[in-house]
Amino acid sequence: MKKSVFLGALTVASIAAGGAFAGTLDDVKARGKLNCGVTTGLVGFAAPDANGEWEGFDVGVCRAVAAAVLGDATAVEFVPTTGKTRFTALASGEIDLLARNTTWTFSRDVDLKFEFVGVNYYDGQGFMVPTNLGVTSAKDLDGATVCIQTGTTTELNLADFFRANSISYEPVPIETNAEAQQQYLAGACDVYTTDASGLAATRATFEAPDEHVLLPEIISKEPLGPLVRHGDNEWGDVVRWTLNALITAEELGVTSANIAEMAAGSNNPEINRLLGTEGSLGEMLGLSADWGKNALEAGGNYAELFEKNIGENTPIALSRGLNAQWTDGGLLYSPPFR
Amino acid sequence: MSDISFVRTDMLPEQEPPATTVGFVGWARANLFSSPLNAILSILSIVAVLFVLSVILPWAFMSSWNATSLTDCREQIAAAYGPDHHGACWAVIKDRWVQLVFGFYPPYPIDGTAHLGSPPEGAWPAYFRPIATFVLILTAVAPVLFDKLPRKMLLITAVFPFLMPWMMWGGTFWNPVGAMLGFGIGYLAYRFIAPIAGSLAGVIAAALLPIIWWLFLMGGFASTMQSIIALDIPTVNSRKFGGFTVSIFIGVVAIVGSLPLGIILALGRQSDLLIVKALCVGFIEFIRGVPLITLLFVASTLLNIFLPPGTEFDIILRVLIMVTLFASAYMAEVVRGGLAALPRGQYEAADALGLDYWKAQRLIIMPQALKISIPGIVSTFIGIFKDTTLVSIIAILDPLGLTAGIRANAQWNGIYWELFAFIAFVFFIFCFSMSRYSMYLERKLKTSH
Numbered sequence: 081m082k083k084s085v086f087l088g089a090l091t092v093a094s095i096a097a098g099g100a101f102a103g104t105l106d107d108v109k110a111r112g113k114l115n116c117g118v119t120t121g122l123v124g125f126a127a128p129d130a131n132g133e134w135e136g137f138d139v140g141v142c143r144a145v146a147a148a149v150l151g152d153a154t155a156v157e158f159v160p161t162t163g164k165t166r167f168t169a170l171a172s173g174e175i176d177l178l179a180r181n182t183t184w185t186f187s188r189d190v191d192l193k194f195e196f197v198g199v200n201y202y203d204g205q206g207f208m209v210p211t212n213l214g215v216t217s218a219k220d221l222d223g224a225t226v227c228i229q230t231g232t233t234t235e236l237n238l239a240d241f242f243r244a245n246s247i248s249y250e251p252v253p254i255e256t257n258a259e260a261q262q263q264y265l266a267g268a269c270d271v272y273t274t275d276a277s278g279l280a281a282t283r284a285t286f287e288a289p290d291e292h293v294l295l296p297e298i299i300s301k302e303p304l305g306p307l308v309r310h311g312d313n314e315w316g317d318v319v320r321w322t323l324n325a326l327i328t329a330e331e332l333g334v335t336s337a338n339i340a341e342m343a344a345g346s347n348n349p350e351i352n353r354l355l356g357t358e359g360s361l362g363e364m365l366g367l368s369a370d371w372g373k374n375a376l377e378a379g380g381n382y383a384e385l386f387e388k389n390i391g392e393n394t395p396i397a398l399s400r401g402l403n404a405q406w407t408d409g410g411l412l413y414s415p416p417f418r
Numbered sequence: 419m420s421d422i423s424f425v426r427t428d429m430l431p432e433q434e435p436p437a438t439t440v441g442f443v444g445w446a447r448a449n450l451f452s453s454p455l456n457a458i459l460s461i462l463s464i465v466a467v468l469f470v471l472s473v474i475l476p477w478a479f480m481s482s483w484n485a486t487s488l489t490d491c492r493e494q495i496a497a498a499y500g501p502d503h504h505g506a507c508w509a510v511i512k513d514r515w516v517q518l519v520f521g522f523y524p525p526y527p528i529d530g531t532a533h534l535g536s537p538p539e540g541a542w543p544a545y546f547r548p549i550a551t552f553v554l555i556l557t558a559v560a561p562v563l564f565d566k567l568p569r570k571m572l573l574i575t576a577v578f579p580f581l582m583p584w585m586m587w588g589g590t591f592w593n594p595v596g597a598m599l600g601f602g603i604g605y606l607a608y609r610f611i612a613p614i615a616g617s618l619a620g621v622i623a624a625a626l627l628p629i630i631w632w633l634f635l636m637g638g639f640a641s642t643m644q645s646i647i648a649l650d651i652p653t654v655n656s657r658k659f660g661g662f663t664v665s666i667f668i669g670v671v672a673i674v675g676s677l678p679l680g681i682i683l684a685l686g687r688q689s690d691l692l693i694v695k696a697l698c699v700g701f702i703e704f705i706r707g708v709p710l711i712t713l714l715f716v717a718s719t720l721l722n723i724f725l726p727p728g729t730e731f732d733i734i735l736r737v738l739i740m741v742t743l744f745a746s747a748y749m750a751e752v753v754r755g756g757l758a759a760l761p762r763g764q765y766e767a768a769d770a771l772g773l774d775y776w777k778a779q780r781l782i783i784m785p786q787a788l789k790i791s792i793p794g795i796v797s798t799f800i801g802i803f804k805d806t807t808l809v810s811i812i813a814i815l816d817p818l819g820l821t822a823g824i825r826a827n828a829q830w831n832g833i834y835w836e837l838f839a840f841i842a843f844v845f846f847i848f849c850f851s852m853s854r855y856s857m858y859l860e861r862k863l864k865t866s867h
Contacts (some may be wrong), residue, residue: 120813121826128823131533132515132522137828155530157657160813160823165718172722174733258825262834285832286494378789 087280104176104308105366116142117175120160122257123281124390124398125181125201130397134158136181139384140304141200141323142355144375145177147170148322149368153378163232167192170309175320176345179306181275182234186355189230195322200305200382202402202411204298205237206276208283210386212290214272218297222247227260227269228254234274237300273363275302281396318365325372336380343373353417361417372417382412424450455561468631476841481506486513487829509828511840517824518817519839520545521660527588527652551585555670563855579674585668592640592651600628600636605827617774656734660815662844664734669743669803675742676802677795680749685779687754698750705747711808713740718812738810745802754796756791757783787861798855800849815843 108114118126126136129254134142139158147153154266159175170178171193181203186195209215218241228235230253242249253270254260261282264272272279276298283289289385306323329335332351334342343355353360356369356377365371379385391396404410434440438447450460452797480499485491491507499505511518516534525534526541534544558578560573580594604624612620659667686698705713717736725731761781768778788795810819821837824830 085656101837119826120810120815121822121824123826124832127826128517128519128820129827157655159657160815162811162813164715164811165813168719168722172719172725174722207805256822258822259835261832276770281831284828285488347613395831411774 095162101173103316105149106406108176108315113155114142114146114149114177115157115175115308116144116145117161117166117169117178117180118350119180122181124277124394126158126179127346136391137385137389138181138306138378139387141179141326142177142269143378144326145319145377148325148371148375149318151368151370151374154375167194170194170307176315177306177308181304184303184305184307185233188370191374194307195310195316195329196305197316198305199303199322200223200323201277201303203275203277203302203304205234205273205300205302206279206298207295208264208272208279208292209270211296212292213221213312215295217411218295218299219245219247221249221271222283223249224270225250225252225268227252227254227263227272229256229257229260229274232274233302238273241299241331245246256258261285277390277396277398280396280398284395301357306399310402314366318367321361321365322375323370324374324414325417326352326382326385327405328417329372330383330412331407331414334376337376339373339376350417378407452567463559472854477506482506483508483512483717484568485509488832489829490698506836507833510824510833510836514820514824514829515840518661520548520663521815522658523548523660523663524654524658527654529659530652530654545604547588547654549584551582552666554581554585555666563859567795572697578826582667582670585651586651586654586659588651590640590644591651592643593636595643596636596640597632599639600631602633604717605626647758656732659734664809664814665803665806665816666848668734668738668806668809671738672741672802672806673799675738676745676798678740679746681753681784683746683750684753686755687750688757702747702750705744706751710741711746711811712803713744714808714812729748733812733814737814741802741806744805746803749795750796752791753787755794756787756789759790760786787805792856792859792863796852801853803848803852804845817844 083101089200097290111116116139118134118136119128121229122136122138124136124186125138126134128134134156134324136364142156142158143153146156148217159169161169161175161180163334166178166182167179167188178194179200181201182196183203184199188194206220207218210220215221221242226238226249227249228238235251235365238249238251252263254263257278259275261268265286272282274282276294281342283292283294286292306319332348332354334351339355343357346352349400351360354362354363354372356372360369362371363370368374379388386400386403387393390396390397400408400410402411406413420552428586435444438444448847451457465735480495480503482491482494482498482505485494487509488508488510489510491505491708495505499752508689523545524530524532526532526537526543527547528541532538532541541734555578559576561569561575577594577598584591584594603615604627607618607627608624615623637845640717643770653693683698684704689695689698689704714737718733721731721736741864764782764786765778768782771778773781784792807816807818810822811820815823822836825833
């Protein structure tokens with residue numbers, strides 16, 4: 081029984097305080113639900129639909145992990161987090177996993193005591209300008225006014241870039257992407273800069289997208305990935321290998337369409353190990369043997385998640401670029417399932 | 419005899435007043451064009467108003483209600499009103515108003531995954547519980563607001579603070595019963611201990627015993643009773659609260675909780691007991707010295723760090739407590755203003771009648787002090803209700819928080835003013851009604867002439 085009602089919850093606080101920190105994996109299994117931190121709304125990555133169901137690329141990672149651990153892709157409690165609350169939410173145990181387009185940086189990994197388990201999207205900071213400005217390179221932006229979200233890594237990258245190229249700019253600080261769209265369209269700034277995926281999504285919503293161009297320069301590395309708390313390596317492994325399973329499945333050609341057939345057994349031993357018909361990888365992780373199959377059935381492999389949420393047939397229309405498999409010239413490279 | 423009279427003997431018939439002093443013309447001459455300066459100012463204001471309306475009205479009314487996405491909206495508006503017209507895309511409200519009102523609250527809590535329109539077997543009507551809660555709020559508040567209603571309705575008012583959280587969160591019915599019993603225990607403690615050990619000991623016991631009950635015994639009581647007689651409804655996780663439901667929920671709890679707390683704090687601040695006074699002054703000044711948003715951050719992040727890891731302390735509950743404390747500090751100062759405005763003679767008259775402290779407060783002081791404070795109290799209520807939108811910053815999806823989520827859908831990305839206009843409209847209705855009610859109440863309670 082959930083005793084969160086009224087003053088009784090104070091009791092729960094004091095009683096639950098006695099409970100020791102078991103492993104996150106055991107906690108999740110005991111709870112029967114995965115608490116997954118997502119953004120309060122970012123096009124293509126996480127957003128609630130009209131029925132309140134969360135959808136998106138980051139959401140797909142949450143669902144895959146829930147399916148791998150609990151065998152049920154819907155057993156996820158999505159906890160919306162803002163840029164300000166995300167790290168405390170994870171550190172305090174309110175969420176088990178943060179999949180919120182968070183850039184993997186040294187200080188977050190080391191100083192904030194988190195563990196980035198991999199990268200699910202390689203992003204980079206870009207610039208968008210109106211076509212009639214006649215700018216073709218970010219280096220021509222001397223003296224431009226730039227709309228920039230405060231308190232993000234993009235702000236620091238921008239300062240670095242302009243300093244390195246000894247050109248000047250005037251920042252127009254804004255709080256949210258929606259506000260930035262309005263300011264930029266109203267002409268309050270010449271340039272809007274944020275992650276290239278965000279720029280593409282923003283541009284897609286304009287009445288006249290052709291009147292705006294994305295400049296070719298990408299001025300930063302933004303590897304976005306799911307992260308967990310330091311010091312719980314079993315749980316970190318579960319999330320890491322779930323993500324790797326999605327990537328490997330694409331490489332091996334396992335899709336949600338053919339997974340049932342593949343799971344019956346195939347000639348490729350790695351597929352068999354991934355789907356649990358051979359070897360004991362699931363057991364090593366403390367999961368059921370068909371964990372990989374469940375994770376893949378949640379939303380398909382990496383390519384399927386990509387195409388469904390942010391790929392070229394969606395309004396955001398991102399090409400795979402760096403996020404292609406290593407065999408196609410991208411950076412996705414999962415260690416072997418062995 | 420001359421018949422010439424220099425004095426008129428019969429009255430002239432009344433004439434119509436000149437056309438320039440009656441009707442609209444007369445009104446306009448008197449109010450808008452009474453002097454050259456006024457005339458200029460009037461014309462300028464009218465031009466300004468017309469200009470604003472000429473922008474807003476076409477935007478608001480030459481709009482689209484039936485589109486399925488922003489692009490579709492733009493196409494429909496372009497087809498209907500020409501390509502250069504910028505019309506509102508109200509279709510987003512039509513598509514998402516249910517979510518803006520109820521957040522993620524499951525329409526059929528019996529099965530949390532069921533979607534609106536496809537009720538599972540044996541389910542209550544969609545959103546029965548939040549709607550019933552809202553109706554309960556109205557019924558509970560009505561007898562307080564309008565004294566012509568039957569006094570028996572006050573019974574509903576008395577139980578509603580206990581029923582409301584239960585109806586929203588669900589769980590066993592024995593929880594609200596247990597919470598109510600706490601107040602019973604407090605009353606009994608005062609009743610039996612005060613005659614034996616004196617009034618002060620009675621008050622202390624009446625405060626302490628219920629807290630002990632709530633903290634340590636109520637959980638056991640509720641689960642025992644639940645195992646004997648099972649009376650429960652499906653629980654709904656706090657994370658599912660959102661939209662106007664969460665605004666109204668937080669607002670109502672803060673309003674209902676802050677008034678009694680504020681009165682107690684105001685009395686404590688006026689008290690002669692040193693420790694009570696110091697505690698109250700310290701609390702009020704501390705809370706008033708920090709912005710609400712800081713308290714919300716404490717609730718959402720700092721508490722997480724201080725509390726032991728794994729502690730399940732409901733986020734909505736934390737916010738409720740913080741907002742209520744915040745509101746009660748302001749309420750205390752408003753009530754103190756009312757107390758200070760009472761002439762000294764009223765206190766002395768109460769003493770002279772031989773009333774004890776509580777009776778004097780209840781019968782003489784408070785009715786007058788609260789009456790004086792009504793405008794301030796209602797202002798605080800309105801302020802608190804609007805301040806609930808701050809919770810979007812700590813990722814509780816109130817209407818403003820939901821706008822980000824709605825915009826993050828590919829079909830509505832890029833929409834901006836329509837959502838804010840709708841939210842502002844709903845808030846305006848609530849705040850304006852509160853404000854009108856307070857004016858009505860002031861007129862009704864006015865005893866001076």
